Amino acid sequence: MQLKYHMVTIEDLVPENHFLRKLEAALDLSFVYEETAHLYSRRYGRAPIDPVVMVKYLLLVFLYGIPSERQIEVRCADSNAFRWYLGIDLDERVPDHSTISQLRRRKPAFRKVFRRLFEEVVRQCVEKGLVSGRLAVTDSTHVKANASRASKQEVDALEEVGNYWERLDAYEEEGLEELKRQTGQRRAKRTKQVKKDKRRSHKKVSSTDPESGYMKRPGKPSGFYYLSHQTTDPDHGIITAVTVTPGGVHDSRPYLEQLEYVHKSVVPLQAAAADSAYDFPLAHRALEELGIDFFVVPQPAHDRTKAELKRDAFTYNEQRDVYLCPNGKELRRKRLYRSGSGLFWEYWAEKKDCGSCPLRQKCLNETDKAGARKLQDSYFKTVVQEHFSRRWEPDYREALKQRQIWCEGTFAAQKWGHNLTRLLRRGLEAAEDHCLLSAAALNLKRMIKHSV
Template sequence: MQLKLHMVTIEDLVPERHFLRKLDGALDLGFVYEETAYLYSRRYGRPPIDPVVLVKYLLVGFLYGIPSERQIEQRIQTDMALRWYLGLDLFERVPDHSTISQLRRRKPSFRKIFRRLFEEVVRQCIEKGVVSGRLVATDSTHVKANASRASEELVEVPESPGAYWERLDIYEEEGLEELECRTGKRRKKRVKQIKKDSRRTKKRVSRTDPEAGHMKRPGKPEGQYYLSHQTVDTDHGIILGVTVTPGDVHDSVPYLEHLEQIHKNVIPLQAAAADSAYDFPLAHRVLEEHGIDFFVRPQSNHDHTQAEFKREAFSYCKGEDTYLCPNGKRLRAKRLYRSASGLFWEYWADRKDCTSCPMREKCLSETDRQGARKLMDSYFKPAVQRHLSRREKPEYQEALKQRQVWSEGTFAAQKRSHNLTHVLRRGLEAAEDHCLLSATALNLKRMIWAMK
């Protein structure tokens, strides 16, 4: 065997145009020292591993789709470019994977770094002009929890009120004032609080990860999952926000808070696109109030009434704000009804008209105990109509297309190359760290591509 002696440094072994060189030049991780200073003692203990090295260690795992900390350690041992990025020399010892695991487990406050890192990268993207807020797209994807279906048990829990329960207070007050003006009747003072939903429901909860949720959606795998809700800027596909929920939470639940957080703290949004899961009346009204144009795939409306005359049999008279029934009688707004999930105008026909009506059999169902026909409209219907009336226009269709390209394309890229298929740690906070690191890795790649 012939041996040759080479004089090389690790600098010589990493190509000039290597991605990690560009990343090193683009991303300043100096803030990690400030954020973690309070976690380290200057007087006691052995010298710690540099916190920037720890962050880079995890980041390269998500950048290169390396699924576990043990495998990251093995890759760094043999990959010169990774060693160079971490600032390790050719024969320097790679931090042990268990050190990283223990740090994440024992120092929960270290996890603040992942959110800060994500925000820092988004801030840099805005600074470099890669993000505009012109049109953003929101969607969620399922991430498998580290819990099997065998660990599930049925647990009875209170049915949580709709996501918008607290928000509805303001609109209800506004609606009641409007009702006073319309009817000329003074409203009665509410003597008791509206009851929140008091029903109880049974949920499949995992004993090994109770914070995950049992997902059961058409076309999706069933089991214990988390959902990563993400909003993507459609200019270059930069992810602006990540919210993680258990897998059994509906997409509409975190939507408004998630989008408002981006609008107020990250970048003002001009337009938002979403699929039909986000087409709920309050979203139209709230986004309109924020001046955000809303492009949503409309949900198909199902008329659940058992009577033969469905809603289409009644025509709306805009000027009078009444409905005209098939017998030519008026239905007028008489009440504002609030349920756990929404706020509705109730339009009632006059009982005298219905009592003597020849079409009564076709119009009233067995459940119409009050003897008069009622129609219900969402309180937020005007905002819904303003948005959905444009749904055939080219710009509306283009926004929905952009949503599909960027939201679904982003999830596909993260699942394929940035570890967004499953989480190894248990608990909602660990799942959020995981999803944030995956989003940060893709943002860094897209930021560097966009700056070429």
């Protein structure tokens, strides 16, 4: 048997046009040393594995859709391109998969690098002109938590609406002042003790991963999931923001914070588009004040009034700001009401008018203690109507089409090739790391594709 000797280096074994060569030239990871300097001692212990190598190690997992950290060790061991990218020569051993686990356990602050990595990639995309801010499209997708349905248990959980209430505080005060100008009276300013509006309810929780959320939505799988909320610039499909929440959180909860972050910290936005899950009145007003056009699919209207005479039986007089009932009586603006759904103007009829009205049986329920009919209008009704008046315009419909193409298409690409189907680890922080790396991997591919 004859042996053949080859005089080659690892540099010779990686094609000149290989993707990882382009990635190495495009992405500067020197910031990793700055972010992790406080985590390593220069005087004690063995020499650590280079933190940049660890970031590249994990980035390869999401760039190539490798389903586990054990498999990345195998792939790196037999791939010349992977070895070249990591800076590991042919006769050197690649990092053990357990090194990643130990890194997370011993240095939990290392996870800040993943958020910084995502932001650095987005910054480079902005510099290269791949993000314009012309339109921002937002949606969420479910990512399977590392928890089985068998671990489900019900607990008595205290729900908080969060900073949604805090956002309403200013608008509520504004509305109360307007009511004072009209009627000469106003109630006291809302206090901290009641503004959070805490409510107690039963909640399904996993004993395995209690930070995940139980999801049960029409057309979606039920079980324990996390939600990755992503805002994308449709010019070249660059993901500009990622927020991760438990699966039971409504899509609208992180929406305004995410758009404000993109608008102020990434690129000024001209318009935003979203599906019906994001159609809540506060969003219309908040984006209007930021100077952002809002294109959203309207939620279907549901009249839950138990009375026979529904809301459409009443006529609104815009000049006098009153509603006229079928019997010709007026319902005048009386107070500003606040609930978990938002702020509402309440229009009340006079009790004496309803008491002698021939339509009383059709208009009021027997259990109605007030004895007079009332209607509610969103405090943000004017701006909502203004936005929806453009629903059939070409630019409105085109924005919704772009949202469908780029949100759904981006999620499909991430689930197919960038590990956004299920989580390997447990906890909200681990879920955020996972989704950030998936988004950064896709952004890098699109950045390199459009920069060549």
